[in-house]
Every structure is written in C-alpha cells, then in structure tokens.
Amino acid sequence: MRRNTFWSWFWIFLGTLYFLLPLISTFLFSLRAKKDVLSFLSYERIFTDVNFTRTLGFSLVVAVFTILVSILLVVPTAYWIRLRLPQLRAMIEFMTMLPFVIPAIVLVFGLIRVFSGAPFFLTNTYAGTNALLVAAYAVLTLPYMFRSVDAGLGAIDVRSLTEAAQSLGANWATILFRVIFPNLRVAILSGAFLTLATVIGEFTIASFLVGIKAFGPYLSLTGQNKTYEASSLTIISFLLTWAFMGLIQLFNRGKSDSALAGAH
Amino acid sequence: MSFLSISNVSKIFGGVVAVEDFNLEIEKGEFVSFLGPSGCGKTTTLRMVAGFELPTSGEVVLDGENITYKSPNQRNVGMVFQSYALFPNMTVAQNIGFGLQVRKTPAEEIRKTVDEMLGLIHLEKHAEKYPFQLSGGQQQRVALARALAINPRVLLLDEPLSALDAKIRVELRQEIRRIQQTMGITTIYVTHDQEEALSLSDRIVVMSQGHMEQVGTPSEIYNHPTTEFVASFVGQLNLLPVTEVNVQNGTCKLNGQLVRFDHSEQSEQRQISAKPRLAIRPEEFQFGQAEARNVVLGRVEVVMFLGAVVRLRVRIGEALVSVDLFNERTMILPRVGDDVTVNFPAHACWIM
Amino acid sequence: MSSNSFSKPVDTKRDAPKARPALSGWRDWLGVAPFFLFVFLFIVLPSFRLLIGSFQDVDGNFTLKNFADLMDPSILGAYWVTIRISLATAFGGGLLGFLMAYAVTVGGLPRWVRSALLTFSGVASNFAGVPLAFAFITTLGRVGMVTVFLKLIGVDLYDKGFSLYSFWGLSLTYMYFQFPLMVLTITPALDGLRREWREAAENLGATPFEYWVKVALPILTPSILGTMILLFGNAFGAYATALSLTGGFINLITILIGSQIKGDVLHNVGLGYALAFGMVVVMGVMMTLYYFLRRRSERWLKQ
Numbered sequence: 001m002r003r004n005t006f007w008s009w010f011w012i013f014l015g016t017l018y019f020l021l022p023l024i025s026t027f028l029f030s031l032r033a034k035k036d037v038l039s040f041l042s043y044e045r046i047f048t049d050v051n052f053t054r055t056l057g058f059s060l061v062v063a064v065f066t067i068l069v070s071i072l073l074v075v076p077t078a079y080w081i082r083l084r085l086p087q088l089r090a091m092i093e094f095m096t097m098l099p100f101v102i103p104a105i106v107l108v109f110g111l112i113r114v115f116s117g118a119p120f121f122l123t124n125t126y127a128g129t130n131a132l133l134v135a136a137y138a139v140l141t142l143p144y145m146f147r148s149v150d151a152g153l154g155a156i157d158v159r160s161l162t163e164a165a166q167s168l169g170a171n172w173a174t175i176l177f178r179v180i181f182p183n184l185r186v187a188i189l190s191g192a193f194l195t196l197a198t199v200i201g202e203f204t205i206a207s208f209l210v211g212i213k214a215f216g217p218y219l220s221l222t223g224q225n226k227t228y229e230a231s232s233l234t235i236i237s238f239l240l241t242w243a244f245m246g247l248i249q250l251f252n253r254g255k256s257d258s259a260l261a262g263a264h
Numbered sequence: 265m266s267f268l269s270i271s272n273v274s275k276i277f278g279g280v281v282a283v284e285d286f287n288l289e290i291e292k293g294e295f296v297s298f299l300g301p302s303g304c305g306k307t308t309t310l311r312m313v314a315g316f317e318l319p320t321s322g323e324v325v326l327d328g329e330n331i332t333y334k335s336p337n338q339r340n341v342g343m344v345f346q347s348y349a350l351f352p353n354m355t356v357a358q359n360i361g362f363g364l365q366v367r368k369t370p371a372e373e374i375r376k377t378v379d380e381m382l383g384l385i386h387l388e389k390h391a392e393k394y395p396f397q398l399s400g401g402q403q404q405r406v407a408l409a410r411a412l413a414i415n416p417r418v419l420l421l422d423e424p425l426s427a428l429d430a431k432i433r434v435e436l437r438q439e440i441r442r443i444q445q446t447m448g449i450t451t452i453y454v455t456h457d458q459e460e461a462l463s464l465s466d467r468i469v470v471m472s473q474g475h476m477e478q479v480g481t482p483s484e485i486y487n488h489p490t491t492e493f494v495a496s497f498v499g500q501l502n503l504l505p506v507t508e509v510n511v512q513n514g515t516c517k518l519n520g521q522l523v524r525f526d527h528s529e530q531s532e533q534r535q536i537s538a539k540p541r542l543a544i545r546p547e548e549f550q551f552g553q554a555e556a557r558n559v560v561l562g563r564v565e566v567v568m569f570l571g572a573v574v575r576l577r578v579r580i581g582e583a584l585v586s587v588d589l590f591n592e593r594t595m596i597l598p599r600v601g602d603d604v605t606v607n608f609p610a611h612a613c614w615i616m
Numbered sequence: 617m618s619s620n621s622f623s624k625p626v627d628t629k630r631d632a633p634k635a636r637p638a639l640s641g642w643r644d645w646l647g648v649a650p651f652f653l654f655v656f657l658f659i660v661l662p663s664f665r666l667l668i669g670s671f672q673d674v675d676g677n678f679t680l681k682n683f684a685d686l687m688d689p690s691i692l693g694a695y696w697v698t699i700r701i702s703l704a705t706a707f708g709g710g711l712l713g714f715l716m717a718y719a720v721t722v723g724g725l726p727r728w729v730r731s732a733l734l735t736f737s738g739v740a741s742n743f744a745g746v747p748l749a750f751a752f753i754t755t756l757g758r759v760g761m762v763t764v765f766l767k768l769i770g771v772d773l774y775d776k777g778f779s780l781y782s783f784w785g786l787s788l789t790y791m792y793f794q795f796p797l798m799v800l801t802i803t804p805a806l807d808g809l810r811r812e813w814r815e816a817a818e819n820l821g822a823t824p825f826e827y828w829v830k831v832a833l834p835i836l837t838p839s840i841l842g843t844m845i846l847l848f849g850n851a852f853g854a855y856a857t858a859l860s861l862t863g864g865f866i867n868l869i870t871i872l873i874g875s876q877i878k879g880d881v882l883h884n885v886g887l888g889y890a891l892a893f894g895m896v897v898v899m900g901v902m903m904t905l906y907y908f909l910r911r912r913s914e915r916w917l918k919q
Contacts, residue, residue, distance in 0.1 A: 101849075105873050
C-alpha cells in the first residue's frame with residue numbers, strides 16, 4: 001500500500017534538527033580554543049587534566065558498586081515474588097515506583113537529614129558518605145533495574161526452570177547463580193548500563209554528598225570557569241552516554257541472535 | 265450470472281506467486297470454504313475479496329458490480345478475523361454498532377440492530393462489557409455479530425475458530441452455520457481444518473501452493489478426490505504399490521494377488537503414474553473373508569484405541585496400512601503381531 | 617510489562633503441586649527482607665523525616681507554620697513556574713515525540729530510520745545537566761550558532777524578546793530530554809496497534825480518519841497521557857539543568873530546596889522540609905494518575 005510519507009519525514013527532520021544542532025554547535029565551539037584556527041586544544045587540556053581522570057574514575061567506581069548493590073537487591077526479590085510471594089507483587093511494584101515520586105533533590109535532602117545525625121553519622125567519614133552515595137543511586141535507578149529484571153524473568157518460565165533444577169538436585173544458591181542469573185544476563189546488563197549512564201554524569205545528589213570528587217560536579221565547575229573545555233567535556237560526556245546506550249543495544253541484539261541460534 | 269464471481273485472479277508478492285489463476289462462481293446464500301494448508305493462498309484470496317489486497321490480475325465481481333479496485337470501506341462486505349480484532353476501547357454493543365455508526369445510521373436504528381444481533385449470538389447480558397471481560401468464544405461471536413450488523417452482501421470468515429478450544433470450536437461452528445442459514449447470507453469460510461470445511465460447507469475449494477486443486481461438495485471432495493493432494497489432505501488415505509494395472513478391466517496385482525478396483529472415473533480424469541498405487545480409505549476395510557470383495561492378508565503392527573474408532577496399522581506386503589474399525593462393546597481387539605485377513609470392496613478403491 | 621498483575625491468576629491456575637513443599641510462611645518472607653530493609657532505610661525513613669520535619673519548628677515542637685510559609689508569594693510562584701514549565705515541556709515534548717514515533721511506526725518510513733531514532737532517543741533522554749545546558753548555550757545563547765545564523769538572515773531572537781535563560785528558553789532545553797523519552801515509551805504502544813483493528817474498521821466502512829479518531833487514538837490515549845505524566849515528573853524534579861543554565865536565576869522549586877540544603881537563602885529548615893514535602897505530594901498525585909492510566913491501557917491491550 002502506498003501512502004504519503006511527507007509528514008513522517010517532516011517530523012523526523014524536525015526532530016533530527018533538534019537532536020543535532022546543539023551537538024554541532026557545541027562541537028564547533030569546542031574546536032575554537034586557539035584563536036583563529038580550529039584545533040583540538042580544549043580536548044588536550046581536558047585529557048591532561050588530572051581532575052578529569054580522577055573524577056571520572058571515582059564516578060565509575062561508584063557506578064560499579066551501585067550496579068552490584070542493585071543486582072543483589074533486585075534479582076532475588078523479583079525472582080522470589082514470582083516464585084513464592086505473588087501476593088506481594090503489587091506492593092513491591094509500587095515501592096519500585098517510589099523513586100519516580102521523590103525527585104533527586106528531595107531524596108538527597110531527606111538522606112542527609114537522616115544519615116548525618118544520630119544514630120548513623122554516615123556523613124562523618126568518607127567511606128560512610130560514599131556508601132550513602134551508592135545507596136542513593138541504587139534508589140534512583142531502582143525503577144529501571146526492577147523493570148528490566150522483571151521483564152527478563154517474565155520472558156523465562158521461572159517456575160519450571162526452578163522445579164527442573166530442584167528435581168535434578170540443585171540447592172537454592174545453585175539455582176540462583178547457575179540457572180536464574182545466567183538466563184537474566186541480558187536483562188541485568190541492560191539495567192546495569194542504564195544505571196551506569198545515569199550515575200556517571202549525575203549532578204544533584206553527588207554535588208550535595210561528595211561535591212567536586214564526582215564527575216557530575218566536576219563538569220559543572222569546569223562549565224562555570226572554562227568555556228572551551230566545557231564544550232569539549234559536553235561532547236565527551238555525550239559520547240560516553242552514547243557508548244553505554246550502544247552497549248545496551250549490542251547486548252539486546254546478542255540476545256535475539258543467540259535465541260535464533262538455539263532454534264536451529 | 266452468479267452472485268459473486270472471482271475470475272482469473274492472481275496475486276504475486278515480490279516475485280512469489282501467492283495465488284494463481286483463481287476462478288470461482290458463488291451463488292447467493294451459498295456457504296463456500298477455502299480449505300488448504302497454511303501458505304496455500306486461501307487467506308490471500310479472501311483478503312482480495314475484502315479489498316485488503318489488490319489482485320495482480322483478474323477481477324472480482326459482486327452482484328454485477330466490478331469491485332476489484334474498490335477500497336475496503338466501500339464494499340459492504342463483512343469480515344471476521346482469526347484474532348477477533350474487537351476494538352478494545354469499546355463495549356460489546358459499541359463494537360457491534362460501529363459499522364452502522366460510521367454509516368451515520370440514526371441512533372435508534374443502531375440500537376435496534378445491536379439488540380437484534382445480541383439476540384442472534386445469545387449475548388444479550390454482555391452488551392455493556394468490554395472485550396477483555398469476555399472469553400475467546402464470546403469475543404468471536406461478538407466479532408461475527410459486528411460483521412453481520414452492517415448487513416453485508418458477503419460474509420468472510422478467516423480461520424475464525426482456530427484460536428479457540430476444541431469444544432468451543434465445535435459449538436461455535438454449529439452456531440455459525442445456523443446463523444448463516446437463518447440470514448441466508450453468502451459466506452466464504454477460510455480454514456485449514458478439514459472437519460470444519462466438511463461439516464459446514466455447501467461447497468469446498470481445496471487449495472495448495474496458490475492454485476485450486478478441486479471444487480466440489482463435501483462428499484465429492486471426500487469420496488471422489490481428483491488429485492492426490494486432495495485425497496491425502498482431506499481424510500486419511502492408504503496408498504499401496506501395485507503392478508500390472510489394467511484400467512479397462514479394473515484389475516491390478518497387489519503382492520502378486522489379483523485385486524479389483526473402481527475404474528469408472530479412471531480414463532477421463534486420472535493419469536496412471538509410472539508407479540501406480542492403489543488408494544483406499546482406512547474405514548473401507550473389514551476383517552475376515554468375504555464373497556465378491558478383495559481379500560488380502562496382513563500382520564497387525566500397531567493398535568490404537570480411540571473410543572468410537574479403533575485404528576490399526578497393518579503390514580500388507582511392503583506397505584503399512586491404516587485400518588479403522590468401529591468400536592463395539594463386545595469387540596475383541598486384535599493384538600500386535602496377529603496375522604489377520606482383511607477385505608474391502610472393489611468400488612471403494614482406485615488407482616492413483 | 618503487560619504481564620504484571622494479570623499474570624497472577626494464570627500462575628495460580630498452573631500452580632500444580634510444587635516441586636518441594638513450600639517453606640513455612642515466615643521463611644518465605646526472609647527472601648524479600650533485604651529489599652524491604654533497603655526501601656525502609658533509604659526511601660521510607662528519609663520521606664518520613666521530611667514529613668515529620670515539615671510539622672516541626674526549629675526546636676522540634678509541633679507547628680503548622682511551615683505550611684503557612686509555603687503561602688508566601690515567592691514560594692507559590694516557584695511552585696507555579698515549576699508546574700507550568702513541567703506542563704509545557706510534557707505537552708510539547710509529548711507531542712513532538714508522539715509525531716516522531718508515529719512516523720517510524722505507522723508512518724511508513726524505512727526500518728533504519730526507526731532504529732536510528734530509538735538509539736538516538738536512548739542517548740538524548742539520558743542527556744541532562746551541565747552538558748545539556750552548555751550545548752544549548754552554544755546553540756541559542758546570545759552568541760550561539762543558531763542565534764548568530766538567524767541574525768544573519770535578519771531575525772534577531774533576543775531583540776524579539778527571546779532569552780535562553782527565561783521560561784521558554786528553559787522549556788526548549790528541557791524538551792531535549794523530554795521528547796526522546798516520549799519516543800521511547802510511546803513506540804511500543806504504537807506497535808501494539810494491531811493491523812486487524814485497522815482492517816476491521818475499514819471493513820466496517822470507516823475511513824482512515826474515522827479509524828484514527830474512533831479506534832486508534834482512544835486506545836492510545838491512556839498511554840499518551842500516562843507518558844506525559846512521566847514527562848511532567850521528569851521536568852518537575854529537574855535540578856541540574858536549570859541550575860547550570862540559569863544559575864538559579866529562574867525561581868524553580870528544586871532550586872529553592874537546593875539553596876535550603878546549602879543554607880544560603882532560607883534559614884528555616886522546617887520550610888525546606890515543607891517545600892520538599894509539597895513536591896512529593898504533587899508527584900504523588902501525578903503518579904497515582906499514571907498508575908490508573910497504565911492499568912487501563914494494559915487491560916485493553918491484553919489479549
């Protein structure tokens with residue numbers, strides 16, 4: 001059937017302009033650090049800035065810890081409510097939606113008020129603060145991780161897999177780590193990369209808890225002080241986000257490929 | 265001239281022939297089934313009548329009007345889909361009234377027709393329910409009522425029962441036939457289920473790989489299949505290799521033994537292939553000796569008790585043959601390994 | 617997603633004898649205990665602290681004064697601007713996102729456009745804060761590329777009253793992460809429109825326009841509204857982008873709370889609690905709406 005695609009192309013074109021113009025102008029701007037010539041000088045300055053590598057490294061480590069905490073928290077819970085406690089499903093789904101209701105700035109406000117005082121005193125030590133940061137991020141990314149894992153569990157027949165493993169003599173740890181986790185690999189990875197993308201550049205919570213140590217606040221500070229470096233940082237952080245999203249897509253594609261291979 | 269005529273219709277999808285030279289004349293009030301395996305072109309043909317596909321060549325004439333290139337919403341042809349395709353945002357009554365509503369029929373009249381349709385499908389109590397609150401069988405009845413509410417010139421059903429449970433399928437099948445006969449509506453029914461086609465239709469079109477294999481009444485199709493495809497697709501058929509076929513006399517040799525077959529239709533309709541085989545339906549066999557019938561020896565290899573029917577697999581010479589016997593309460597079943605004598609009448613078998 | 621609350625009855629129907637007798641009731645609950653503990657510590661406790669705090673004065677006595685203080689015109693104004701900006705970007709972003717998703721699903725565009733759009737949307741919906749603000753400054757700021765270009769062809773945006781650091785400038789910036797989110801969430805809903813619905817409508821005599829007005833749009837409405845509510849929340853809680861774009865120049869509620877935490881503007885902790893509590897209330901109302909809309913569309917689309 002032939003149909004007129006003019007308006008379809010029109011909206012796509014409009015959206016593409018919206019997508020690309022800010023990126024193009026930022027990129028062009030980032031090349032103008034040297035007077036009158038285009039150069040990658042601002043990128044060189046960024047890459048040689050110790051704070052760049054230090055803050056990026058810090059945020060990466062925080063992200064990795066967040067992902068670990070998040071997986072250990074979400075996978076067994078989602079598995080368990082499918083297997084044993086279906087009556088809790090509505091309640092747990094509601095809980096995983098709570099972070100949508102509580103904006104980051106409100107969350108960090110509440111966390112500081114609770115955990116800086118008695119009996120926790122978490123913010124008195126670096127380790128404590130970092131742990132609080134990880135917890136805050138785990139809350140922030142809870143909806144994504146839960147949805148991803150729950151959808152993954154929905155795609156496999158949890159009950160039959162568990163019963164099959166049990167009848168072959170497996171214990172709970174074996175079932176979880178050798179049967180359930182491997183089958184959720186794709187779901188967990190896509191949740192993990194979404195977490196990574198969120199955590200790396202996060203500003204609100206990081207700026208109040210750890211300040212300039214994290215990548216987000218570092219971006220912000222550079223943006224205020226050094227114009228050209230800020231634009232190259234913008235491009236770099238966009239590419240980073242792009243890379244994480246690309247990885248998610250890669251893993252999702254890997255899934256359908258292996259499913260096909262299995263069918264042959 | 266017939267009511268609906270499909271002439272020389274072909275459809276090619278990107279170089280692949282889906283339907284080839286389809287010709288059919290359907291009388292007013294007739295119930296015709298398109299029967300065939302998936303991918304045989306039956307649904308494509310139906311969709312060309314509905315207007316969802318344009319024929320690559322040929323034409324469709326309905327009630328004297330050429331509708332080949334008419335858009336689907338101008339044809340006034342009712343269609344029932346395999347997946348029901350009820351609008352999920354509308355109640356049962358709204359679904360049934362939809363076609364009249366877009367025709368700008370007065371509200372009072374819509375209400376009347378909807379009530380009438382609800383009565384026809386026995387779902388009066390469910391008028392205000394949404395599709396998701398109904399069972400599959402109920403949904404399909406609503407879909408049927410929705411298609412009938414516009415008082416269509418032809419009713420098209422695309423595998424309407426294949427998503428349903430076996431029991432509901434039989435129930436609804438009878439209901440479809442009842443409603444069709446009450447309304448006297450010309451109907452095309454697409455199915456891959458031979459039982460549905462045989463039990464419902466006035467005529468059946470058997471299709472395979474895009475072309476028509478045979479057109480005929482259910483009993484013609486079953487008892488006088490003209491091609492091997494039809495013979496084996498509709499019902500079960502045993503094919504036993506034979507030698508020394510004599511068409512004039514109606515005799516051949518099965519394992520060296522003389523066997524008589526029905527040769528009345530042989531000369532005009534069928535070519536005898538290089539490797540002739542004797543064709544016979546499983547239910548034509550009986551056990552024991554008999555006068556004036558073909559009698560052969562065999563050994564039982566499988567016994568399956570199916571309830572009303574007992575299905576045996578009997579080795580006769582090279583061939584493994586299905587033999588169906590009607591169950592009787594006092595019957596003593598043969599056992600695997602038994603040597604048996606079976607007989608069958610000459611008029612029940614033919615050469616393919 | 618559609619298997620949520622509906623899968624339960626099916627599961628119980630299939631609930632053949634379990635492979636092993638169930639652990640006793642209370643031990644079943646142990647499996648979810650860590651999750652509940654986490655939610656209690658890091659979601660419930662902080663929220664509860666905000667709730668209590670908003671009813672306390674500096675010395676910890678009960679008071680309603682904090683809520684009375686919310687009635688201050690500057691604070692009401694901040695709520696109002698935040699809500700307006702969230703509504704504007706949810707609607708604008710929702711509309712553009714819907715049209716683009718429509719273009720790549722039922723709009724007849726080639727397959728590669730769709731995958732390109734979805735990938736790009738995944739990235740752009742995660743692009744916020746300082747980098748986003750900076751990208752827009754270099755585009756639509758006073759000496760931004762587009763501003764300069766438009767000036768060359770005779771349209772001076774800033775003379776005409778536009779400013780990137782104003783309500784509409786900030787809205788335009790927010791839209792950059794808003795409409796990709798719409799694309800991502802509404803594309804599956806558009807994919808869920810079944811071909812048979814269109815064919816059934818056509819078969820019953822409906823024009824394509826009638827099909828869209830009477831069938832497709834009603835089916836999509838809960839999803840569209842639901843997603844717009846998500847977009848609303850997305851803009852409502854945004855802090856980093858606004859802060860780095862306007863430096864706190866626009867009086868948003870998140871920026872007020874931020875100042876309160878830093879302690880540079882308000883010196884009344886109780887008021888800060890009340891501000892935060894107010895945000896949670898607004899979001900709570902929105903999410904409840906979202907929940908019911910999603911329930912409705914899932915119910916419809918389940919077959």
